Amino acid sequence: MRGTVYLRRYWQLYALLVLPLAYFVIFKYGPMWGVQIAFKDFNFFQGIMGSEWIGLDAFREVFHSHDFFKTLRNTLMLNILDLIVSFPAPLILAIMLFEVKFQWFKRLSQTILYIPHFISWVIIGGIVYQVFGTQSGLVNNFLASLGFGPVPFLSDKHYWLFTYLATGVWQSAGWGTILYLAALTGINRDLFEAAEVDGAGRLKRIWHITLPGLKTTIATLLIINLGNMIAIGFDRPFVIGNKMVMDYSDVLSTYVYRTGLESGQYTLATVVGLFQAVVGLVFVLGANYASKKLTDEGIL
Amino acid sequence: MTERTSNRIFDTVNVVLLAIFVLICLAPFFHIIAISLSSTRAVVSGAVTLLPIDLDLRAYRSVLSDMSMVHSLGFTVFLTALTTVFCMVMTIAAAYPLTHKKLKGRKVFMFIIVVTMFFSGGIIPEYILVQNLHLLNTVWALVLPGLISPFYLIILISFFNGIPDSLVEAAEIDGATQFGTLFKIILPLSLPVIATLSLFYAVGRWNGFQDSLLYITKTELYPLQLKLYQLVQNSMISDVTRNEGPGVLHSTPESLKAASVVFATVPILLVYPWLQRYFVSGVMLGAVKG
Numbered sequence: 001m002r003g004t005v006y007l008r009r010y011w012q013l014y015a016l017l018v019l020p021l022a023y024f025v026i027f028k029y030g031p032m033w034g035v036q037i038a039f040k041d042f043n044f045f046q047g048i049m050g051s052e053w054i055g056l057d058a059f060r061e062v063f064h065s066h067d068f069f070k071t072l073r074n075t076l077m078l079n080i081l082d083l084i085v086s087f088p089a090p091l092i093l094a095i096m097l098f099e100v101k102f103q104w105f106k107r108l109s110q111t112i113l114y115i116p117h118f119i120s121w122v123i124i125g126g127i128v129y130q131v132f133g134t135q136s137g138l139v140n141n142f143l144a145s146l147g148f149g150p151v152p153f154l155s156d157k158h159y160w161l162f163t164y165l166a167t168g169v170w171q172s173a174g175w176g177t178i179l180y181l182a183a184l185t186g187i188n189r190d191l192f193e194a195a196e197v198d199g200a201g202r203l204k205r206i207w208h209i210t211l212p213g214l215k216t217t218i219a220t221l222l223i224i225n226l227g228n229m230i231a232i233g234f235d236r237p238f239v240i241g242n243k244m245v246m247d248y249s250d251v252l253s254t255y256v257y258r259t260g261l262e263s264g265q266y267t268l269a270t271v272v273g274l275f276q277a278v279v280g281l282v283f284v285l286g287a288n289y290a291s292k293k294l295t296d297e298g299i300l
Numbered sequence: 301m302t303e304r305t306s307n308r309i310f311d312t313v314n315v316v317l318l319a320i321f322v323l324i325c326l327a328p329f330f331h332i333i334a335i336s337l338s339s340t341r342a343v344v345s346g347a348v349t350l351l352p353i354d355l356d357l358r359a360y361r362s363v364l365s366d367m368s369m370v371h372s373l374g375f376t377v378f379l380t381a382l383t384t385v386f387c388m389v390m391t392i393a394a395a396y397p398l399t400h401k402k403l404k405g406r407k408v409f410m411f412i413i414v415v416t417m418f419f420s421g422g423i424i425p426e427y428i429l430v431q432n433l434h435l436l437n438t439v440w441a442l443v444l445p446g447l448i449s450p451f452y453l454i455i456l457i458s459f460f461n462g463i464p465d466s467l468v469e470a471a472e473i474d475g476a477t478q479f480g481t482l483f484k485i486i487l488p489l490s491l492p493v494i495a496t497l498s499l500f501y502a503v504g505r506w507n508g509f510q511d512s513l514l515y516i517t518k519t520e521l522y523p524l525q526l527k528l529y530q531l532v533q534n535s536m537i538s539d540v541t542r543n544e545g546p547g548v549l550h551s552t553p554e555s556l557k558a559a560s561v562v563f564a565t566v567p568i569l570l571v572y573p574w575l576q577r578y579f580v581s582g583v584m585l586g587a588v589k590g
Contacts, residue, residue: 006404012478013397017409020394023447024412030429031421037428048428093321099314111576112322115329118568118579120507122525126532126561130335131328136346136554138331144346170325178583199303202310234510239532260424261514273422281419 038270058267068272071255074248075232078164083225085165090176091218095210097177098184099202113174124171125239129154132163160245167240179217187213219295227287230279252276329565336360336558343554359559368519369527369560373567376506376524383443383505388498390448395456396482417450427514441515442508442523449504452497455585459493460486496582499575506568528564531557 033048038058040051062068093113100106116124131138132153140150153163187209195205234253241249250258252272260269330350335343336359337352347353363369397403398410420426426445435441463486471481487494509525516522 010400010403010478013400013403016393016478016482017397020390020448021409021412023390023444024416027426027429027445027447028416028420029412031425032419033421034425034428035421037425042428044428044431047432096314096318099311100318101311102315105315105318109318109322111573113325114576114579115569115572116325118503118507118572119565120509120525122507122509122529122532123561123565126528126557126564127328127332129532130332130554130558130561136335136343136348138327138349141346141349170328174325175583178580182584201303201306239509239529256423257510257514261427266424266428270422270424273424277419277422284418 035270035274037267038274040267042266042270054267058271062268062271062275067250067255070247071250071252071272075230075251075253077248078161078237078251079229079232081161081165082168086168086172086176087222087225089169089173091180091214093173094177094180094184094214095206098181098210099206110174110177113177115174116171117175119171121233121235121239124167128163128167128240154242155244157245157248160241161248164237164240164249168236179221180214183214183217184210216295220291223287223291223294226290227284228280229283230276231283332558332561336555336562338555340553340555356555359553359555360563362556363559363563368522369563371520372522372524372527373563375521377567379439379442379523380502380505382439383446384498384502386443387447387449387501388494391453391456391497392482392487392494394448394453395460396478396486398453398457399460413450413453423510423514430515436515437518437521439521442505442511445511446504446508449501452500456490456493456497459490459585463489492578492581493585496578496585499578500582503568524564528560531560 037048037051039053039055040048041054042048042051046052097106097109100109119127130136132140134140134150134152134154137153139153143149143151151159153159191209192205195209200208230252232251232253234257237249237251238254238257241254253276256269256273256276259265259272327350331348334348334350334352337355337357338348339354339356342348342353394413398406400406430436430441430445435444467485467489468481471485476484507525508523509529512523512526513529516526
């Protein structure tokens, strides 16, 4: 009896849940079930179930492949460089914005600095090509006016690293200030006033009050970043990269696309994807553990 | 140096530096607009920086008369609207039951959902799934695989949880059904968060590229980003070969590529100023939880 009362009251909730749960089962757990093709000699004709088991053969092949290690190295390299260059940028920008006294200037700057975050990587790729091109590009025009020859920002792999990183800063620095600015409004105003009375200069105030006030936010964001070291989006390296700079621009996500969908080596590409997912999971759990140890609060 | 002068120096340096950063942020947009509006001769000579030279509107005329480009824009608007409605309806349908502490199996359902935030099968099994469901080259390949973002779902759940229980209980005593409570109490109180999440779904779909690259080969179903990518990739190759030697590949004139990029950017820039505050509040919603 209690069961029917319960159902009469709550059946509508279960009705609401049916489609969302079906979505998760089909579109999220379906691919997880499909991961078994990493252990099979998959072809579309025989399907997932019909393809033959090959054990760890595909793993052996991937772990002996030069391309795999190159893309793994590039993924870590680009992420680490990004962390060094792109991580401090929003912090510095946020502190600068926080110190601005004219509200209209602050608000206008924020509005403009946020814009690149909403531009797709494909569009950014188009802009990057125009801005860094050797013939009519803005940057090379500027360098030429200073008397420097054209710099191959798009076709030399070392210069390309600069292009990749600069584009990342341009795209994310403004938007990244939001969390810092929010944390800054939480700092007790009295502290700033007390510092002023004590005669502390602006830089001293930033060093002794503002930065310590951001410590938790910085630590949390840093840990999240470290947890994502092996994850890398597809669009940015794929669109900004090109054949000339493949040595550096080919990363795990673009490698999976190339081997899987362009060359049809589904099993190998699935192995690489699985490797990335498992290592990524370990990184994220590790980061969460570190966060719990350091700040008593998990990031999950 | 007195306190006041050193303060003033700090303020001036700070504002000047910020102004420079803002200009650097805008310069690429000005450059590409300038290129799109300049004559081919001026562009090739490398004279165009931030302002157009020899004003020439032909590039825009060809972009706007290119039916495939205009069609792609129309399709992307339709696709974005469709995706946003589907995603939001499904996210609400999932969030509301999961706020009920008394719902049997709630923990299991939550676990099923949260697991997907940390582990996925990867794009190859996803591709095979979409292929097996016969969704390749259909609109649904771009809508269904990303129907519910677990992150947005959790944001919505925690927002619903913040609505006072007394309101819901009062409605239940008045004999409202669960659907009634959802439509009459919960949703009207959640409009701001629903607007914000819809916006995030919409921007994600508008800017989304990888799935269309994988699932769509029919040109009528090219979203704007995929359409634009082909032009961009063309340009990358021609710039790279240009360095190789004089065998120049002039597939598309620079100004035409630039005009296409501007064409694809304008819709975002037009809506951005009106929606900015929703975006910012969205980040804060996510941060409270995460």
